[in-house]
Amino acid sequence: MVSQERVSIKSVVEKIKGIEGELTQTLRNLREKLTKLETERASLMAEIEELKKAAESRASRLESEIAALREEVKSLKQLLGSSE
Numbered sequence: 001m002v003s004q005e006r007v008s009i010k011s012v013v014e015k016i017k018g019i020e021g022e023l024t025q026t027l028r029n030l031r032e033k034l035t036k037l038e039t040e041r042a043s044l045m046a047e048i049e050e051l052k053k054a055a056e057s058r059a060s061r062l063e064s065e066i067a068a069l070r071e072e073v074k075s076l077k078q079l080l081g082s083s084e
Helices: 002-083
Strands: none
Touching: none
């Protein structure tokens, strides 16, 4: 009976060690995945900032172009109004 208990305890210990190894591997995989995701997040945040700056610059250029076109329309209206 003592022999059976030792075998049973030994098999339980082996199963626990197996589970521990699997958990350790799972933990390692999760840490790697988190690191990759944090790196990707930082990269995407930087890309978003660049795109925001590009969009703001483009909007500013368009605002300037629209202002110039309005001035041109105003000048043409004045020219047409004074020549009629």
